[in-house]
Amino acid sequence: MVENDRWGNLLAHLILILGVAVVVFPVYVAIIASTHEGGTFLRGVMPLLPGGHGWENYSTVISEGRSNAGTPPIGGMLWNSFVMAMMIAVGKIAISLLSAFAIVYFRFRFRLFFFWVIFLTLMLPVEVRIVPTFEVVASLGMLNTYAGLSIPLIASATATFLFRQFFMTVPEEMLEAARVDGAGPMKFFKDILVPLSVTNIAAMFVIMFIYGWNQYLWPLLITTDDSYYTIVMGIQRMVTGADSEPLWHLVMATVVMAALPPILVILFMQRLFVKGLTETEK
Template sequence: MVENRPWLTFFSHCVLIISILFICFPLYLAMVASTQTSAEVLQAPMSLIPGSHLVDNYWAALTGQQSYGISLPVSRMLWVTLVITVIITFGKIAISLLSAFAIVYFRFPFRKTCFWLIFITLMLPVEVRIIPTYDVVVNLHMINSYAGFTIPLIASATATFLFRQFFITVPDELMEASRMDGSGALTFFKDVLVPLSIPSIAALFVIQFIYGWNQYLWPLLMATDESMFPLSIGLRQMIGNGDVPVDWNLVMASVVLMLIPPITVILVMQRWLVDGLIDTEK
């Protein structure tokens, strides 16, 4: 039982407020910088009051109108990043649902061995197997393609494990009732398991969306054409290597634009995310 002490409540609220300020201040600084001119951003100290160039800066960022460095339209990079993220997210969920369904409801030789082999792949992330994976993708001529961006990242042992744990808790009576109604395995999967798994699917959707949106290392190898740069790579190219000045106001506008989709997904699906994580723990 949590004790109801006023001083403890006051202290916990102070800690939360300070933590929020530490987290939000850099975001506020980026938003302010995205509304100022390049010269105003470079002033020391930079003004913390929003400027009057919000529309101009965001339009220049979206269309790739930079004064220095590489001109990369954020609109194109947003589209590439969104396509990659959606393919990875839905691909991971679909493959994990089917693999967990097969492991739990089908009886075949070495069923548990197959599950543990899938689970062991948690110790083999992309960073560990990046050289042989890159070699395979190059030999298949998938550089600068959405297939090259997504297929090596589309399997998920974590999602398979979570769906397996949930399917184990589903009463066997539902499967028996489905059989008595004449339903096949895929009908039971589609009409019973998938609707019951909606909270878990929603939670994994948020997690996998953030995972796909923040990918950097693998797209860095896959993208050699500017038209296929995702935002994580494009922002790095916009900053350059220090040889030329940087339009920091446009870079900050690009950063803010990059933050909008994942924040929107989290805010919209917050309730399903919490419900899914709670149901998974049960």
């Protein structure tokens, strides 16, 4: 701190408190709305203080859902989201570790070519090539399966690049020592490289779990069977599925349940999350 300026600091706190209020406001409103009964929303503007129906709203969405409007109980959707996010996170990390290992520690023909093939995937988000990707998945019979939900999204180059970057910083002496002791490539990988990368793997996991959990367009396209709906796309069905006004108290209870898991991941693993974010993208 260059100079001590009390009014400036006070102003800074004021700006930040206002900022935090703006950032928190939408979720506060959602939590409040999820504690009122349905009738509250017919009477006009929603209240800003909690009501007394929270318990029954949450138990309704968890156990019954809104079967009449075509949305299943959210327990199953939460499970599907969890499976999809885990498969994407673990799958991405596994295939990226292997390919980064190959690119850094081996010399072989077409190495540069493969590097570019992987690099290409960095560029194109699913959203720009949805129709042809959908056709591929459909012709492989992967609609309405967990494999179809996760495998097409596993191919992305970010994790490969992070691990490549990290492997380049591992001292050469490690490899020499391992070779002197007679360790083969896979033993070196398993006993030295992977244990050294644990922090990076964890940071990557946080980012990829959130990425997988928050997928929207892809599950919307390839699931028609409601036992494969994920929670984020399920909300859209709740909002637009009914002809009348949405049942706000139930929608908001679902929104809170859908947003909670990734938010908890970030709050509990904040340091890893920040590391993963700032290091992958730079």
